Amino acid sequence: MNYKTQMEAAKKEIITKEMKVVAEKESIDIEKLRELMACGKVVIPANINHTSLSPEGIGEGLRTKINVNLGVSGDCIDYENEFDKVKLSLEFGAEAIMDLSNFGKTNTFRKQLIDMSPAMIGTVPMYDAIGYLEKDLLEITAKDFLKVVEAHAAQGVDFMTIHAGINKRAVEAFKKTKRITNIVSRGGSLLFAWMEMTGNENPFYEYYDEVLDILYKYDVTISLGDALRPGSINDSTDAGQISELVELGALTKRAWEKNVQVLVEGPGHMAINEIAANMVLQKRLCHGAPFYVLGPLVTDIAPGYDHITSAIGGAIAASNGADFLCYVTPAEHLRLPNLSDVKEGIIASKIAAHAADIAKGIPGARDIDNKMSDARRRIDWEEMFSYAIDSKKAREYFESTPPAEKHSCSMCGKMCAMRTTNKILNGEKVEFCSDK
Template sequence: MKYTTQMDAAKKGIVTDEMKIVAKKENMAEKDLLELIAEGKVVIPANKNHKSLNPEGVGEGLKTKINVNLGISQDCCNIEKELEKVKLAIEMKTDAIMDLSNYGKTELLRKDVIGMSTAMIGTVPMYDAIGFNNKQLKDLTVDDFFRVVEKHGQDGVDFVTIHAGLNRETARVIKENPRLTSIVSRGGSLLFAWMELNKEENPFYEHYDRLLDICEKYDITISLGDACRPGCIEDATDAVQIKELITLGELTKRAWKRNVQVMIEGPGHMALNEIKANMLLEKKLCHGAPFYVLGPLVTDVAPGYDHITAAIGGAIAASSGADFLCYVTPAEHLRLPSIEDMKEGIIAFRIAAHAGDIAKGIKGARNWDNAMSKARADLDWEAMFSLAIDSEKARKYRAESSPEHQDTCTMCGKMCSARTMKKILNNEELNI
């Protein structure tokens, strides 16, 4: 039996090769995964043209996934450096990579990234529209917008961020409800400007069926972008954000009728006490579609440390139902991230995702922690290093401060509680 997308296959009861791989990774029965995909609660972003992909599932009952952003800009256009980041991201077990290149002809980098990446690849076609069409923003036509999406599909992009919920009605709400930071989404601001300059409706909203045609053709997952995500904690959960979210819920149902997979993107910046409610709102208003959040950053005053402020929010979001976390680096709000910035962001968000999985009871999530705890109780340093989320840093710290007795560390020495209990319970001599 033929099928067009992973969702189409699931509705027809067909277990695809990608579903078999994901079910095995997630310790989930194939029939259970099939049902979740058919309902739209799980997606497997897997473009038919991405041949090197090792597929992952995103959504209800699955491990929380993390995404890494990279790409060239006008000020930093070193393609080789960005490809180094791709290699590092894959080595560090990230689940997705978004190429957010927004300068010049981005096709060469995108094709290289897709060709070498086992992780799913996402893009924001709006970033590429000006360079691809070689036009000023105001002069772009409806055909220009969709030509870029088609090209990204041909190249093998697995999911695309499309800000289709920013329609003229949402724009009215923005104007009538002034924000502290207005629109902070790059793609959203460009679309808003195009709409204002041309006095036209958002092409991705007005011609949404045309977008669905392209996504169905290549099995691209639509990541419905939150153009109106809050850019500071003051703007969180306001009328603008919720207005767009309601529209995204409507667009989700339209996509599902066409068997197009959907994720919903969310905040942004948000105080701790608002995160849980926002996760519930998204799941309710968008019918259980997987939720993809940036952070959220829980305070606005820590430039240089925003990987920490965002990971705090990310852990709470994941524990409250978010399915996919977009990492934030220490360089957020300051510059294009370096490789070292990227590494710190990945580690912070792998911690956040895992902490969220423990809290929401993902099958097997605690096994890793229990293995580490046993290694600590046994004073088995090699086992601790092998289990550490960053083995290199753990080894480095121990090597930099070597204890007199190798079964201890330099914090407690022979007064180490693990050493004491191990010796006492084993009826060994205790010499402190």
């Protein structure tokens, strides 16, 4: 094998087994896929040590993928519950799972997750640094941070969020902006604190080439984190966000030069009228690299319903060029999500991704909608349930108030429009009172 990463193989015109799987899943010409990968517009995050992986492609011309965040915190240390979330995520077809555990020794959980998951696995090494190194923030050295990156890569993590763009230049732009919500990225805030306390440059920026060497060794895709993403609609598209995005564009090219695959992360909170322009701006400044968005949440006043505010923003973002959606649950801003929250977040994100794929004209995206519509016309309930994103919930709703007339539902009964039209087109009479 004369390549280390999927990008290197693509540049050398080598077709990998992962490319073959993705081309079949996406019904895309494999040579076109290879070309998109060679120029960085598509990635296949596939760590050489993640042997249970079912590869997925992220980027231009492919289906919009979704990511599920999970992991323990200091207030909720229940690994069994987190594995239940993993199983649920896989059941509903999430293509990626990020382990954001930030308490204790997380390597055992992460290893088990990588061993059993066909979905891509992502992490944020910055979250794990304090627990892994057993040092307080001020005691951690720049080289220490790289040790955590190496540990995650060696375990088999497919993509890592690395907040390399929040360098001293970006921090100065942030400070001048006078935001309402300042820095809302957990990893970004920790790096900002470390930089301010030590007076040093961001270690992931200062030693970026060494970070890339580690990622290249294991074929880990770098997900360039947006430490200065807006945490409120007031702060969106400000100098802090854009200055960091400019840095991420330069870092993208440097990663490609070392044959490391790149995702670029994006906002955040953002009013609807700014989303499309932000997608165009990101693609332009970051040279067409796949865009990974958290939301964006289109209003700040819906705690408990932020899976909905996120799905609205996510659908608009993806239909305008975003390639990868990070789910948001109803628990966002409130608590660690439980199993029910995770399900609601996944469903909302899947709806957003699918709606965007229809809008983008992804080949075959409409097929299942057309099948559902045909089953509705024929009033075939079992077939309708089989096409539903959440077939169990659809069935439970239908059966909770069963109709007297089986070829209808309890909403319209015999006055069902489908039933009426079908009877007339079949040459039958429409009668409502004959059974009285």
